[in-house]
Amino acid sequence: MQPTKPETELIxxxxxxxxxxxxxKELLRFVTVGSVDDGKSTLIGRLLHDTHGVxxxxxxxxxxASSRAGLEIDxxxxxxxxxxxxxxxxxxxxxYRYFSTNKRKFIIADTPGHVQYTRNMATGASTASVAIxxxxxxxxxxxxxRRHAYIASLLGIPQLAVCVNKMDLEGYSEEVFRKTSAHxxxxxxxxxxxxxxxxxxxxxxxxxxxxxxxxxxxxDGPTLLEHLERVPVSETVNQTDFRYPVQYVLRPDLNYRGFxxxxxxxxxxxxxxxxxxxxxxxxxxxxxxxxxxSLEQAYAPMSVTLRLAEEIDISRGDMLVHPDNLPVVAxxxxxxxxxxxxxxxxRQKSYLLKHTTRSVRAEVEQVAYxxxxxxxxxxxxARLELNDIGRVTISCHRPLFHDPYRNNRGTGAxxxxxxxxxxxxxxxxxxxxxxxxxxxxxxxxxxxxxxxQVSADERSERLGQKGCTVWLTGLPAxxxxxxxxxxxxxxxxxxxxxxxxxxxxxxxxxxxxxGSSPEQTPELARRFTDAGLIAIFxxxxxxxADREAIRSAVGPERFVEVYVNTSSAIRKLRDAxxxxxxxxxxxxxxxPANPDIEVNFDAEDAxxxxxxIVKVLVKRGLLPSLYAL
Numbered sequence: 001m002q003p004t005k006p007e008t009e010l011i012x013x014x015x016x017x018x019x020x021x022x023x024x025k026e027l028l029r030f031v032t033v034g035s036v037d038d039g040k041s042t043l044i045g046r047l048l049h050d051t052h053g054v055x056x057x058x059x060x061x062x063x064x065a066s067s068r069a070g071l072e073i074d075x076x077x078x079x080x081x082x083x084x085x086x087x088x089x090x091x092x093x094x095x096y097r098y099f100s101t102n103k104r105k106f107i108i109a110d111t112p113g114h115v116q117y118t119r120n121m122a123t124g125a126s127t128a129s130v131a132i133x134x135x136x137x138x139x140x141x142x143x144x145x146r147r148h149a150y151i152a153s154l155l156g157i158p159q160l161a162v163c164v165n166k167m168d169l170e171g172y173s174e175e176v177f178r179k180t181s182a183h184x185x186x187x188x189x190x191x192x193x194x195x196x197x198x199x200x201x202x203x204x205x206x207x208x209x210x211x212x213x214x215x216x217x218x219x220d221g222p223t224l225l226e227h228l229e230r231v232p233v234s235e236t237v238n239q240t241d242f243r244y245p246v247q248y249v250l251r252p253d254l255n256y257r258g259f260x261x262x263x264x265x266x267x268x269x270x271x272x273x274x275x276x277x278x279x280x281x282x283x284x285x286x287x288x289x290x291x292x293x294s295l296e297q298a299y300a301p302m303s304v305t306l307r308l309a310e311e312i313d314i315s316r317g318d319m320l321v322h323p324d325n326l327p328v329v330a331x332x333x334x335x336x337x338x339x340x341x342x343x344x345x346x347r348q349k350s351y352l353l354k355h356t357t358r359s360v361r362a363e364v365e366q367v368a369y370x371x372x373x374x375x376x377x378x379x380x381x382a383r384l385e386l387n388d389i390g391r392v393t394i395s396c397h398r399p400l401f402h403d404p405y406r407n408n409r410g411t412g413a414x415x416x417x418x419x420x421x422x423x424x425x426x427x428x429x430x431x432x433x434x435x436x437x438x439x440x441x442x443x444x445x446x447x448x449x450x451x452x453q454v455s456a457d458e459r460s461e462r463l464g465q466k467g468c469t470v471w472l473t474g475l476p477a478x479x480x481x482x483x484x485x486x487x488x489x490x491x492x493x494x495x496x497x498x499x500x501x502x503x504x505x506x507x508x509x510x511x512x513x514x515g516s517s518p519e520q521t522p523e524l525a526r527r528f529t530d531a532g533l534i535a536i537f538x539x540x541x542x543x544x545a546d547r548e549a550i551r552s553a554v555g556p557e558r559f560v561e562v563y564v565n566t567s568s569a570i571r572k573l574r575d576a577x578x579x580x581x582x583x584x585x586x587x588x589x590x591x592p593a594n595p596d597i598e599v600n601f602d603a604e605d606a607x608x609x610x611x612x613i614v615k616v617l618v619k620r621g622l623l624p625s626l627y628a629l
Contacts, residue, residue, distance in 0.1 A: 025100060028233050030161075031109040031125040033152065034134035035144035039165045043134060043203035044097060044110050045075025047225065050210035053099025054078060075203065096124075103229045122338045122427060125152060126413070129233050130159040132224070137170045137177070137200075141184045147373045149184075153191035154336060154389070154429065156409055159231050160193045163224060168202040172215040192406075195231070199224055237300050238408045242266030243327060243401075244274075244320040245356035245411075250305055258289060258305035259314055264356060264410030265403075266322075268306070269297040275323040276314055277401045282323055284309040300410065317358035319401040327403050327411060331396045332365075334431045336405075339384035341418065341425035347383065349455030351425065353396060355414040361397040362416070368392065384426070394428070404432035420458070459532035465496050466622045467529040469554045470536045470613065473547060474564030475589055477571040479601030483564060484538040486606035487613050491534060494614075496623065498534040501525075522553035529554045534617070542589035560620065562613060563595035570602050596620070 032040045045062075048054050054062075058078070066074040078097070097108045109124035125131060131152035135145055152160060162184060170176045181198040188196050199208055200219055207213035210225045222230065247261035268274075268285060275282045287307035288295045298304045306320065314320075321327060339345060345364060353362035369378040370390035384390050405412030416426040460466045470487065472480040484500045491498040501524070521539075528535035541547050551559040592598075597616045599609045617623040 025103070025105045026233055027105045027107065028130065028228060028231070029107045029109070029128045030130035030132060030228065031111055031128040031152075031157070032132045032134065033111050033121060033125070033148040034165075035136070035139075035142050035148075038134040038136045039076075039203045040134050041076035041078070041110055043075075043132075043163065043165065043201070043209065043224075044108055045073075045078035046203050046206055046209050047108070048078050048097060048099055049073070049075060050206060051099050051101060051225065053097070101225070101229060106228065121148070122151060122155065123340075125155050125157060126427065128155075128157050130161060130228065130231055131157045132161045132163055134163050134165045134203075135180055135184065137164050137166045137173075137180065140180055141187070143375070145184065146187055146376060149188050149191060150371070150373075150376055151389070153188075153193060156405055156412075156429070158194040160188060160196045161224065161227055161231075162188075162196065162198045163201045163203075164198065165201055165203055167200045167207060167216065168205050172200075172202075172207075172213075174216070174218045177219075197221070197227055197231075199227065238265035238403075238410065239267055239299060240265070241325055241327070241403060241408055241411075242268055242274075242320075242322045243356075243403070243408065243411045244268065244306065245358065245401075246314055246316055246318045246320065247357045248316060249314065256307075257311070258287075258307045259320070260303070260305040261357065262303045263298060263300040265300045265408050266325075267297060267299040268304075270295075273323060274306075274308075274320045275326070276312055277319045277321060277327075277329065278399060279313065279318075281312050283312055317356075319356070319358075321401075327401045329399045329401055331399050332393065333400075333402070334368075334391065334393050335414075335428040336431065337364075337384060337388075337390055337392050337416070337426045337428045339386060339388045339390070339426050341423060342386050343418075343425070344386075345384040345426075346455040346457050349458065350397075350419075352417040352419045353394070353400075353414055354417060355400050355402065356411060358398075358400065360400065363395050364392050365395050366393040391431070392428075402430050405429035406432065420454070456530065456532070463497055463532045464624060465532070465534060466558065467532040468534055468558040468560055468617070468620075468622045469525045469529050469550065470534060470560045470562060470617075471525075471541070471547060471550055472536065472538045472562045472564055473541045473592060473595075474566065475542070475571060476540060477574040477576070478564040478566035479574070479606070480538040480540070480564050482606045483562075483599070483601060483609050483613075484536045487536055487610040490607065490610040490614055496534060497532070498536055499528065500536045500538065501528075502538045522549050525550050526553045529558050534622070540589075544590040544592070547592065558622075560597075560613075560616060560622070561592055561595045562616075563592045563598045564601060565591070565598050566601045 032044055034040050062077045063073060065077055066072060097110070099106050099108075109128060111121040111124040133145060133148055133152070135141060149160065162181070164177050164180050167173070167177065177198070177200040185196070199221060200216055201208045201224060202213070203209060207215055208219065208223045210223060212223055213219070243264040243266060245261055245264055246259045250256070250258040250260050268288065270285055270288055272285050273282055274285055285306055286309050288298050289305040289307065290303075295304070319327070345367070347364050347367075350361045350363050353360050367381050367383060368391040370381040370384065370388050371377070372379055373389065381390055384392075401411065403411045412430045414428045414430070415424050416428065417423065418425050456467065472484055474480050481502050484502060488498045488500050525535055525537065547561065551561075597613060599612060601609065614623065618625055
């Protein structure tokens with residue numbers, strides 16, 4: 001990259017002074033968003049080119065590639081670096097670029113405009129202080145323009161710069177610019193940005209990007225670069241609430257014990273009183289150390305090591321705060337989630353929640369709604385899928401020390417990780433005061449019983465079946481047990497996992513008393529079913545209330561009722577218990593009103609009956625259709 005003329009002169013005179021000056025420049029991170037073909041990549045390419053932020057070899061390569069298309073320079077090629085992006089003419093991944101001027105250093109995130117790449121856009125915008133939204137002057141404000149403004153607001157970006165692009169194609173019309181600005185102002189005024197600036201530009205021609213345009217004398221505002229050099233940066237970092245998540249306990253020798261980490265927000269001074277969370281103990285800071293020496297004070301986002309006056313048990317994941325300025329300490333909170341995984345949210349499993357330096361198990365208790373990214377309407381939902389943005393309630397196994405995201409990005413953001421694949425599946429922003437919460441001065445909440453880390457859907461995918469309870473009911477000697485074991489054999493032969501629970505075997509002897517199921521049987525059925533097994537129960541269960549208790553315990557979608565209605569003559573011939581002997585009328589039963597399947601064992605062919613039950617399991621979606629007979 002080429003330095004500016006003043007920088008070149010300083011390099012010649014004093015290279016060390018130049019390097020120090022460059023290091024001390026303020027850094028601004030900004031993100032570009034907009035609809036497809038609005039010219040985001042071209043705008044960034046023009047900004048890099050006109051500020052000499054492009055390496056010479058890269059410039060030559062782009063010129064060669066541009067000449068094949070009959071262009072002198074295709075500015076979009078400076079950012080659209082992937083082959084797939086060049087072929088399709090769209091931005092897919094987030095491209096980060098760096099440049100500097102005399103006043104500031106800049107990091108640019110060029111993000112996709114397609115709705116299917118919302119997760120990429122959210123990732124690129126998460127650390128930005130300014131969002132640049134491009135609007136095509138020919139098309140005006142589109143749904144995607146509103147969608148990107150909403151996401152930028154959701155991510156807490158304080159400043160919005162709206163570039164009405166392609167003004168050259170509208171004859172540099174002031175009326176077009178004013179009309180577009182007024183239309184979009186009505187919408188963004190509801191989103192809570194601290195500042196919104198409208199700039200008419202032509203990225204392709206370079207009008208009002210770096211240099212002021214001679215074609216729009218009616219515009220007296222700043223160019224895009226001038227605005228980026230002036231817009232406030234410090235307001236994106238919370239310097240009021242001191243939050244110091246401990247990352248590492250530094251103990252190089254017996255005489256030194258420090259606690260290292262990055263200040264998430266606020267300011268700390270030597271001599272300050274601090275409180276340790278979650279223990280609640282207080283002490284004083286006696287030293288602030290860095291690689292360059294000790295400091296009297298430090299502020300976010302500096303990385304430092306703090307030495308304390310007293311020996312206190314502190315470890316990674318704990319947080320140091322000022323005792324008169326405490327964060328929220330809670331296990332349950334509401335948040336907005338951007339879902340980033342191709343596998344949908346599974347509310348039956350727990351995820352690993354990473355917040356500052358603390359990692360805890362967590363479950364998504366509830367999905368309140370998702371936001372339609374085209375209309376921005378809130379729609380009821382039960383789960384989140386790839387690129388969805390929704391409001392959820394999260395329950396953690398241990399308390400988090402957090403602040404609302406709008407007040408403090410450092411302690412208001414988190415990610416969810418699938419512990420089995422180690423993939424990041426969602427990024428979250430904690431909302432303010434909606435879910436039950438506790439302050440640091442209160443007692444630590446009781447930790448709820450942890451959930452399984454493996455959900456029913458994951459077990460189903462691994463086993464190739466859905467856990468269910470097959471309940472064979474019928475009068476004594478109807479052949480329930482013979483059918484149950486034949487079904488177990490048939491399922492095993494097609495590589496499924498099943499287990500028979502028979503009151504006549506040693507395992508479950510005594511579970512069936514007086515013709516009805518004992519109290520523990522529903523729980524037994526539920527546990528087998530939750531484990532992903534096909535649990536086959538060969539119980540008489542003559543009372544419909546008992547069978548309904550089982551259905552309720554495992555869930556109707558996982559309960560398959562088989563009525564073994566063998567003829568009374570055959571039952572009497574097979575009777576080994578004397579239920580149909582002299583003087584007995586036989587047991588009275590409440591036959592199932594609507595069984596999933598009714599079979600009999602008159603012909604003594606248990607395999608045929610088992611095959612018929614397997615077909616029912618396939619039809620119910622509990623077995624894959626591949627194994628239909």
